[in-house]
Amino acid sequence: MRPIIPVRALRVSARPVLSTSSRAFCKREFSSAINRAPSRLLRFAALAAGAGIAGGLTLAMQDQLSAEAAPRLPSSPDLSNVKLELIEDSSAPMRERMAAFVKLLQKEIVDALQKEEQDGSNAVYTDKNGKSVDAAEGRKPASFIVEAWKREQGGEGISCVIQDGVVFEKGGVNVSVVHGQLPPSAIRQMSADHGELIERVGYVTEGPNAQVDSLPFFATGISLVIHPKNPFAPTSHLNYRYFELGHPEKLRDGSPNPRYNPNEPAAWWFGGGSDLTPMYLYEEDAEHFHKTVKAAADSQDKAFYPAWKKWCDSYFWITHRDENRGVGGVFFDDVSLPSWSKARSYIPLQDGSKHSTSELVSSLQHDKDSLFSTMQALGHSYVPSYVPLVHKRKNEPYNEDNVEWQRLRRGRYAEFNLVYDRGTKFGLMTPGARMESILMSLPLHARWEYMEPSSGTGREHSVAAAGRREEAVRTTPADELKAREIIQSVLEKPREWA
Amino acid sequence: MRPIIPVRALRVSARPVLSTSSRAFCKREFSSAINRAPSRLLRFAALAAGAGIAGGLTLAMQDQLSAEAAPRLPSSPDLSNVKLELIEDSSAPMRERMAAFVKLLQKEIVDALQKEEQDGSNAVYTDKNGKSVDAAEGRKPASFIVEAWKREQGGEGISCVIQDGVVFEKGGVNVSVVHGQLPPSAIRQMSADHGELIERVGYVTEGPNAQVDSLPFFATGISLVIHPKNPFAPTSHLNYRYFELGHPEKLRDGSPNPRYNPNEPAAWWFGGGSDLTPMYLYEEDAEHFHKTVKAAADSQDKAFYPAWKKWCDSYFWITHRDENRGVGGVFFDDVSLPSWSKARSYIPLQDGSKHSTSELVSSLQHDKDSLFSTMQALGHSYVPSYVPLVHKRKNEPYNEDNVEWQRLRRGRYAEFNLVYDRGTKFGLMTPGARMESILMSLPLHARWEYMEPSSGTGREHSVAAAGRREEAVRTTPADELKAREIIQSVLEKPREWA
Known part of the structure; x- marks a missing residue:
């Protein structure tokens, strides 16, 4: 084997906020520096320099003498620059209100999960030979890595990821606030997923009669997947998002667009939900999760939960396995107002999949504000719906059989996300997207058995x-x-x- | 947790040849029988009865007293009913010649792999604490499970799968010979993948002017993926297939089709290739694999390897990761004759992906026979190209770091297969397909690390x-x-x- 040190170009499209200089970071120099460095201290210094750590963090070099002293990022999102008062300000644009809310929710969730991790686990693991050991293998609780990033094409986000903890095997809680121009290919994909909401915008975007080259968009949302370590603690997923399509300032031929109005989107909608994926069924856990989410939905409109529970069961269906990804929760998309849709129902729900026949009909009068209220009520229900289940199950003793089954179920989770999930597919097709943020939902461990006798x-x-x-x-x-x-x-x- | 025993309907679309009766096998009865059975013997008897084992195998009940005595299937495909002489008979229909060849090749490959497994491994595994143990953990070599099946809609196949062996972690070598009617949705998918080959067939299959409801098809092929246990032994994949589209006997309006000719397909083509996915690079291994495959291709036409190597690198590209699945090999599709295509090259190669710019131009005169010869030469090159690499690497000592990296690479393998692979996608969209035969390519273990420092x-x-x-x-x-x-x-x- 010849020792080949590759020169690898940096492919960062989401530029981290904390980084400062030397964007042309060269792997060859980095590797050579490591190999030349005689001691661990110098090797770390080379790494730190290679990675361009300079302005954002002050490196106390003497600390590096301890192997523990890796550069530390905060383990909780910082809200000091977030205008939380906007959330309650109904005169502010929804973009800003929703962006502030998802950041608040991110912190609420990350802090609750971090506390659960910090609290540790005393689960006992028994291997095939019947030998029992501390499942945490003497490790200390892990911390969320919190990383703010900026998107060159417009926008920013905060990724919070925990990995290989004693309570959480892998989990990520991400928020993003992005805007830009949607090209025709992305509009086409969006039309497939969102039906008439795009039609309603009313521009021809492809073909010889195309009126516009692209459409301005704005999107903000929170997205999370949490895979606990204990096979008896369920996996959970949450996503709440707000999307706007705008009117282009100019038409394709360069003439001013008569419909242009920067303060009035051409279309807007909310989407999201939260759902639970247990590896083993505790009926009381599934009931607790659903009842908590339902109470939040009911506080806004009793018509929401029944329709969105049904939609969730339909959306997370793994068609090729003829089974669901989990025990459900709520899921919805394209939630807008009647004036924005041709549908008959008060809050129109268009589902592109052939599974759903749900149509939400409510007798209540909703407005954009009350829909945003609903997002908040549902978002805040996540911690009380899920974290108590982890707390209750994280100390359960488990064995090798349980871990095998857990990994097998996580293989199915990976199948759903890679084959069907709209967000993942959209992300995989988006050039310049940060792939590992999109694929953060994949488990640390997965297993595929041929002829598995319980599920295959x-x-x-x-x-x-x-x-x-x-x-x-x-x-x-x-x-x-x-x-x-x-x-x-x-x-x-x-x-x-x- | 309430003990709920589900009634689960049998969802077998590929009916096993060896099974005979009691197709309405009911899980509730099966489970209850197990739970009532006081001894292992009776429990097995209940299982055997529930599964409807009767005619195909004679159960010697006294053998069941030993826990080892599960019903055994052959570990090598049986060729006694295969007319191997057809392979050389150029007057016979290509369907039958190719079907006989893939069965022969399957046996050749399964036997070589089984021999390698039987030969065992003395690899030593070292865990994170530096403790070294026998990597095989005292287990015995595994055997291929060979299972013949019939497809209700028309066709048959043989699945050979090995799992949790001492040399092979998971692997499958499948052949199938299927025929039926392609509905418009499948023709649409095929058109996307096969460009003008479908156009050339010349029937309008959709819309108000549709001439036909479906097109008759015939397909036979061999498909394999082998994941060795030792992280230094590479994974490999092979697939060779022959496809025909026919003329429907009647048009949509019920009138006879003037183009109908049961002996002359409307289009036919070969496709396939083999490729290598090492977790660690041994240049001599990659060279051996490529040189062996190239020699086989060169024996037929020196124009083949350069074009098909390039196509392979393009096909197995994981776009969202900006990396290849492995170190390549050969890949081709739509290999037919000029009279079947509008392309300029002698053997037209149309690649739907935007990556490939390859176009094969040969000065040799090929006919259907010489193309079939090429399939045979390439197919027979698999064992000498791959098995020596497993033999050479299967005893290498390895440690926990190596296994982690192996599983991480296998996660990427799963990503490619679930997100991009034509065959897998086609299979996942085909109602009634046997999912675990399609997903047999997925590894036993996979891993996704966030911010993996060598590849993420x-x-x-x-x-x-x-x-x-x-x-x-x-x-x-x-x-x-x-x-x-x-x-x-x-x-x-x-x-x-x-």
Whole structure:
């Protein structure tokens, strides 16, 4: 093997706020510096210099003598520059109000999860030989890495990620506030996902009669996926977002656009939801999650939860497996006002997937403010809906069988996100997007077994499947197999929980 | 947790050949029977009965007293009913010749891999605490499970899968021979992938002027993915297939189709290739693989390898990661004759992806026979191109760092297959397809790390990335980091190997 040190160009499109200089960071120089450095201290200094750490953080070099002293980023988002008062100010633009709200919610959630991680876990892990050990392997709780970034094309965000903790195996809570121009290809994708909301905008964007080259957009949202370490603690996902499409200032031929109005979007909508993915079913946990979310939705409009619970079961369906990703929650998209839509219902819900037949009809009078209120009520329900479940399950003793099943279920989670999830697909197709922020939802560990006997072709009607089942019965305790079967049956046939 | 035993309907679309009766196998009865059975013997008997094992295999019940005695399927495909003489018979239809060839090749490959597994591994595994153990953990070599199946809609196949072996972590070698009617949605997908080959067929299949409702098709092929256990042994993939589109007997309005001819397809083509995915780069391994495949291709036409190597690098590109799935090999599709295509080149190659600019131009006179010859030469080159690499690397000692990197690379493999691979996507969209045969390509274990410092955002220009790199330098040996960097650089910039 020849020692080849590659020159690798920096492919950063989301520029970190804390970084300052030397954007042409060259891997060759970085690697050579490391290899030349005689001591760990110097090796770190080379790394720090190579990475351009200078202005944002002051490096106390003497601290580097301790192996613990890696450069530390804050473990909680900083709200000192966020105008939280905008959230309540109904005269302010919704863009700014929603952006302030998602940052507030991010901090609320990250702090609650960090506290749960800090609190630790005393779970005992038993391996195949029956040997029991501390599941945390003597490690200390992990901290969220909080990183602010700017998008060159316009916008900013904060990524908060925790990895390899004692309570959380992997999790990310991201917010972003971005704006720019949507090219026809992205509009096409958006039309496929959002139906008539795009039609309503009323511009021809492709073909010989195209009136405009692109449409201005604005988007802000919060997105999270949390994968706990303990197989009995459920995974959860949340996303709340606000989207605007604007009128272009000029038409394609250069003439002024008569419809141009910077203060009035051509279309706007809210979308989002939160949902739960347990590896093992505790009915009381699924009920707690759903009831908490439902109470928040009901506080705004009793018509919301039934429609959005149904939509959630439909959206997270893994068609090729004929099963759901989890036990659901709420999901909705394109939530706007009747004046923005041709639909009959008061708050129109268009679902592109053929699974959903839900249509939300409410007798209440909503306005943009009351819809934003709904986002807030639902967003704030996340911590009380989910964190108590982690708290309750994180100390459960578990064994190798439980971990295998957990990883297998996480393989299905990865399948859903890579094959179906709108946000992930949109991100993967967006040049210049920060891939690992998009793929942060993927688990640390996943497993795919051929002919798995509780959830795969091992259940089928064949000699080989019978062999796999016989093997499972021989090597796996009966209560474990039964527990797998119970959650599997719920995934295949969604239930009501609240 | 309430003990809920679900009734689960059988969702078998690929009916196993060996099974016979009781297709309405009911999970509730099966589970209850297990739970009532007082002994392992009876529990197995319940399983066997539930699975409807009767005619195909004779169950010697006394054998079940030993826990080892699961029903055994053959570990090598049976060729006794395959007319191998057809392969050489140029007067026989290509459908039958190719079907016989892929079955022959499947046996050749499965037997070679099974021999390698049987031969075992004496690799030593060292964990994070420096403790070294037998990597096989005292387990015995695994056997391929060979299972023949029939497709209700028309066709048959043989799946050979090995899992959790001492040499192979997971691998499958599948052949299928299927036929039926392609609905307009599948024709649309095929048009996207195969460009003018479909156009050439010349039927309007959609819209108010549609002439036909569907098109008859025939497809036969072999498809394999092998994931060895040792992180220094590379993963490999192979696929060779033959496809025909036919003329429908009747047009949509019920009138006879003047173009109907059961002996002359409307279009036919070969496609396939084989490629290598090492986790660590041994240049001599990549060279051996490429040289062996190139020699086989050169034996037919020296124009093949250069064009198909390039196409391979383009096809297996993971766009969102800006890196290749592996170090390549050969890949081609739509290989037909000029009379079947409008393209200028002798053997037209149309690549739908925007990456490829390759166009194969040969001065040799090919016919359908010589193209089939090429499939055979390439197919037979797989065992000598790949198995010696496994043999050479399977005993290498390895440690926890190596396994982590292997699983991380396998996460990327899963990303490619779920997001981009034509065959997988086509399969996931096909109702009634056997999902776990399609997803057999997924690894047993995969890993996704946020900010991984050798291949992910941990290389970026930020304080957090610098922290991740510092952590990697502190916790991972320098030679391991360098080895990761070497393979990463090759994945990002494909090289010539032969």
